Each structure stands twice: as C-alpha cells, then as structure tokens.
Amino acid sequence: MLSFFVIPGHDRRLIPEGRLSGPMPWVIAIMIFLMVLATATGLAFAEAGQNVSDQLSSRATVQIVQANPDIKAQQANDAAARLRGMALVEEVRVLPPEEIEELIAPWLGQTAGAADSREGSSLLEDIPLPALIDLKLVRPAGSEELESLRAAIRPLADNARVEPSSGLIAPVIALVQSLQWIAFGLVALLAMATAAAVIISARAALNTHKETIGVIHLLGGTDRQISRLFQRRIALDALLGGLLGLICGTAIILLLGMQLSALGSGLVQSLGLSWYSWLIIGAVPILGMTLAMVTARMTVMGALRKIL
Amino acid sequence: MNEIVQFENVGLRYGAGVETLSDLSFTLYPGSFYFLTGASGAGKTSLLKLLYLAQRPSRGLIRLFGEDAVTMSRERLPGFRRRIGVVFQDFRLVPHLSAFDNIALPLRVAGVKEKDLTTPVAEMLDWVGLGDRAEARPATLSGGEQQRVAIARAVIGRPEILVADEPTGNVDPEMAVRLLQLFEALNTLGTTIVVATHDIHLLSKVPGAQMMKLEKGSLSDPTGSLRNPPLPRDRA
Numbered sequence: 001m002l003s004f005f006v007i008p009g010h011d012r013r014l015i016p017e018g019r020l021s022g023p024m025p026w027v028i029a030i031m032i033f034l035m036v037l038a039t040a041t042g043l044a045f046a047e048a049g050q051n052v053s054d055q056l057s058s059r060a061t062v063q064i065v066q067a068n069p070d071i072k073a074q075q076a077n078d079a080a081a082r083l084r085g086m087a088l089v090e091e092v093r094v095l096p097p098e099e100i101e102e103l104i105a106p107w108l109g110q111t112a113g114a115a116d117s118r119e120g121s122s123l124l125e126d127i128p129l130p131a132l133i134d135l136k137l138v139r140p141a142g143s144e145e146l147e148s149l150r151a152a153i154r155p156l157a158d159n160a161r162v163e164p165s166s167g168l169i170a171p172v173i174a175l176v177q178s179l180q181w182i183a184f185g186l187v188a189l190l191a192m193a194t195a196a197a198v199i200i201s202a203r204a205a206l207n208t209h210k211e212t213i214g215v216i217h218l219l220g221g222t223d224r225q226i227s228r229l230f231q232r233r234i235a236l237d238a239l240l241g242g243l244l245g246l247i248c249g250t251a252i253i254l255l256l257g258m259q260l261s262a263l264g265s266g267l268v269q270s271l272g273l274s275w276y277s278w279l280i281i282g283a284v285p286i287l288g289m290t291l292a293m294v295t296a297r298m299t300v301m302g303a304l305r306k307i308l
Numbered sequence: 309m310n311e312i313v314q315f316e317n318v319g320l321r322y323g324a325g326v327e328t329l330s331d332l333s334f335t336l337y338p339g340s341f342y343f344l345t346g347a348s349g350a351g352k353t354s355l356l357k358l359l360y361l362a363q364r365p366s367r368g369l370i371r372l373f374g375e376d377a378v379t380m381s382r383e384r385l386p387g388f389r390r391r392i393g394v395v396f397q398d399f400r401l402v403p404h405l406s407a408f409d410n411i412a413l414p415l416r417v418a419g420v421k422e423k424d425l426t427t428p429v430a431e432m433l434d435w436v437g438l439g440d441r442a443e444a445r446p447a448t449l450s451g452g453e454q455q456r457v458a459i460a461r462a463v464i465g466r467p468e469i470l471v472a473d474e475p476t477g478n479v480d481p482e483m484a485v486r487l488l489q490l491f492e493a494l495n496t497l498g499t500t501i502v503v504a505t506h507d508i509h510l511l512s513k514v515p516g517a518q519m520m521k522l523e524k525g526s527l528s529d530p531t532g533s534l535r536n537p538p539l540p541r542d543r544a
Binding site for chain 2: 216
C-alpha cells in the first residue's frame with residue numbers, strides 16, 4: 001500500500017513538480033478541513049437526534065382532563081393501576097401536582113395565580129391542568145400499541161389522552177435532521193469542489209508536460225502508465241493536504257466540544273461524537289485522497305484518449 | 309520475404325486542406341535500408357509519422373508487422389510503437405532528464421527493471437560517444453550530442469524498424485558519416501532502417517540502400533525497390 005506513494009526518482013524527474021510547492025496540497029488541506037468540520041457537525045446532529053429520539057420513543061404521557069380535581073386524581077390512580085398490569089408498560093408514574101406546576105412555571109410563572117386577588121392560592125387551583133401519567137414502555141410503541149393503551153384506560157377516564165413523548169419533540173428532531181442533512185450536503189459540495197480543483201490541477205499539469213507525454217506515448221507508453229505518473233503525485237499531495245486538514249479540523253472540533261460541554265444545557269449537551277463518528281472523520285482524508293486520485297485518473301485518461 | 313510495412317493507396321489530409329500525401333503504395337522488407345528523400349515540404353515527415361504511428365491516414369491501408377495499423381485500436385498501439393525506434397527531427401529529448409535517463413526511457417516504458425537497464429544504457433552511451441556525458445541535461449549538450457542521445461534512445465530497445473527524420477541535419481559531415489555507420493551496424497543486426505533526408509550525398513555512403521523519393525506528396529521509386537524486394541544488403 002505504502003509503496004504506491006513512493007514515486008521512483010526517474011518518474012519524479014520525468015514530471016518534475018515539487019510537492020507542496022504548488023497550491024494543490026494547500027487547496028486540498030482547506031477542503032478537507034472544511035469537510036471534517038461539516039462531517040463532524042452532521043454526525044453530531046445525527047447522534048443527538050438519535051439519542052433524543054431513542055430516549056423518548058419508548059415513553060408516553062397520559063393526560064387526564066377533568067375539571068373536578070378529586071375525580072381527576074381518582075381517574076389518574078385508576079388508570080395508573082390499569083396500565084401497570086399491561087405487558088407493554090414497564091414503569092408508571094403519576095406526576096405529583098407540584099411537578100406539573102414546575103413544568104409549566106417557565107411559561108406562566110409559579111405565582112401567576114397568587115398575584116391575583118386570591119392571594120396564596122396555587123396555580124393548579126386557578127387553571128384546570130390535566131393529570132399526567134409518565135409511562136416508560138418496554139419498547140418504542142407503534143400507533144396500534146398506543147391505541148391499545150388508550151382503549152385500556154378509556155373506560156376509566158373517557159377524556160384521557162395518550163401521547164407518545166416523541167411526538168412532543170418531533171419539530172426539534174425534524175430541525176436537527178435538517179441541520180444534519182445540510183451538513184452532509186455541504187460535505188458533498190466540498191467534495192465536488194475538491195474534484196473540480198483536482199481536474200483543473202491535472203489539466204494544468206497535462207498541459208505543462210504535453211511534450212513529455214507525447215514522447216512517452218510515441219515510445220510506447222500506455223495511457224495507464226502516463227496517468228499513473230499524475231495520479232500518484234496527486235494522491236500524495238492529497239494525502240499530505242488531507243492530513244493537515246484533519247489535524248486542524250480535529251483541533252477545532254475538540255475545542256468546540258469543550259465549549260459545548262461547558263454550556264451544560266439539554267440538547268446542546270447531547271451533541272457529541274461516538275467512536276465510530278471519529279472513525280468516519282478520520283477516514284475523510286483517505287476518502288478525499290481517493291476522490292482526488294480517481295478524479296485525476298479520469299481527467300488524465302480522458303485527455304489522453306483525445307490523442308492517438 | 310515477408311513485408312514489414314505495406315502501404316496501399318494511402319492518403320493523408322490535415323483538416324480540410326489539400327492532401328499532404330496522395331496514393332502512396334509501397335512495401336518495406338525486414339532488414340533493408342531505405343532513404344526517403346524529397347525537397348522540404350514534400351511530405352517526408354508526414355510519411356514518417358504514419359510509419360511510427362503518430363498519425364492515422366485519411367484513406368488507404370497500412371499494414372505494419374502484418375497487421376492493419378489503420379483500424380488498430382488505441383490500446384494496441386503502444387505495443388506496436390515499442391517495436392519502432394524513432395529519431396525525431398527536433399530530437400524531442402525530455403529536458404528535465406539526463407542523457408542517461410533519456411536513453412533509458414524506452415526501457416522503463418517497456419517495464420525493464422532498474423538493475424537491468426544500467427549496463428545497456430551505459431553501453432549505448434559509449435556507442436554514441438557520450439560515455440562521459442551520462443548526467444548531462446539536453447540543454448547542456450550541443451546539437452550533435454543531443455542528436456546522438458536521440459539516436460541512442462531510438463535504438464536502445466532493439467527496434468524492428470528504425471525511423472529517422474533528418475538525423476544528420478544538425479551534425480558536421482564527419483559525425484553524419486559516423487551516425488550512418490551506427491545505423492548500418494544496427495541494420496546488419498536485422499533492423500529495417502528508414503532515414504528521411506534531403507541530403508542526396510548521404511545515399512552514396514550506404515551501399516545497397518534503397519531510395520524512395522517524395523515529390524509533392526507522391527512517391528516515385530528511382531531504385532525500383534518499392535515494387536520488388538531488394539536483395540539482402542550484403543549481396544547488393
């Protein structure tokens with residue numbers, strides 16, 4: 001494998017162009033750097049979306065809407081008891097009123113009700129909030145299984161609603177997925193730009209060495225032999241540029257990772273990269289090099305086919 | 309005697325212009341020595357281009373080593389080109405390579421290993437009298453030296469045909485005779501030689517050589533050799 005990158009001295013002299021002297025490795029370094037960042041962003045969003053989705057897809061919430069607080073509490077307890085007996089349900093927890101109040105406090109304020117004339121009264125007494133039962137299911141439930149839960153508690157509380165928790169965060173997941181695909185789209189665009197840069201570079205090199213190529217052809221050199229001269233050189237330039245881009249990109253990712261973990265809030269904190277994401281990021285320069293090599297080969301072969 | 313090259317009604321036209329070569333029909337035989345003469349612009353270089361497969365004809369049939377060279381696929385051309393040595397009029401030495409590397413180029417193209425090419429290249433350099441200039445780049449060589457490197461490059465692969473375009477054009481008369489002696493030596497080893505020249509005095513220097521004369525793209529046959537196989541040169 002490594003012998004592929006060892007350019008024999010006579011080949012180096014045949015097509016002389018000092019490595020790292022031209023712009024090619026630097027262009028590829030910048031492209032790979034941007035590709036590494038975009039790939040990491042896409043993968044981080046993909047993992048965050050997956051993590052949140054995994055956490056929530058096997059959870060559901062039962063809402064019992066009832067104006068009378070006593071009947072509501074009774075219905076909640078009956079429904080919880082019924083749900084505990086179901087095979088699909090792993091864990092049932094009736095949310096205490098204080099916890100419900102905490103949940104809506106960010107929107108209404110904890111003393112919103114107390115500010116009224118009835119001083120000291122609880123917010124729960126002012127607004128007819130539903131009773132909430134948090135369900136942890138043994139597996140992510142499909143619509144039919146959710147319907148079976150609804151059917152089980154409907155006789156106990158005819159106004160009960162069963163909502164999958166994933167549904168609550170669906171817009172956020174959709175946004176995260178959009179960002180993920182935008183990032184991967186950027187990677188594709190950068191790959192195309194890299195290929196375009198390689199095409200320009202290969203054509204320029206062909207033009208510079210037109211006379212030499214003509215001589216090699218007339219001495220019996222094959223298109224493959226000639227394209228190998230360029231392809232190997234471009235592969236080496238791409239690998240060197242790619243490694244440089246990877247090092248810079250990784251440094252930025254690690255720095256951003258540290259800053260994000262310092263924020264310590266919700267979805268932002270769930271942004272992270274697993275070992276297989278790092279493997280994919282590590283493969284970006286190799287993929288970049290392969291892309292450059294294949295593009296160079298196709299460009300050179302295409303150009304050579306036009307001459308006899 | 310099997311023919312090595314056969315042209316039948318060959319015509320060559322560049323673009324939409326008039327025909328540079330018209331109705332060329334001739335046969336070249338293995339181990340023979342041919343001079344191709346004609347005034348400047350008569351089409352000598354164009355004819356040689358057809359011979360060393362740098363150009364396909366506009367019409368007619370060319371058979372090379374018994375195969376149709378006109379319809380031959382591009383992929384097969386390199387194999388045939390390796391059987392033909394060419395001395396270009398403008399030498400076409402690779403400027404970045406030393407004399408040694410220029411001469412070694414056909415062997416490297418043919419896949420000869422590095423350890424196997426040092427001796428033949430060194431011998432070839434001695435043969436053309438440039439043993440002490442092995443590392444010299446073309447730019448530092450005189451015209452005559454460059455020409456000798458070009459000749460050495462053309463013959464190192466022991467080609468079956470050697471095509472030389474004005475090989476004595478840049479050398480003094482003494483060197484011209486020496487170069488012709490090199491060609492003769494190669495010819496006695498069995499290589500068919502085709503030398504394009506406008507210097508008719510050279511013809512007398514190679515006894516038994518045949519002459520093809522181009523006039524405005526058409527071929528005349530002063531020695532009749534193109535209609536009948538020539539006698540082997542040692543009996544001529």
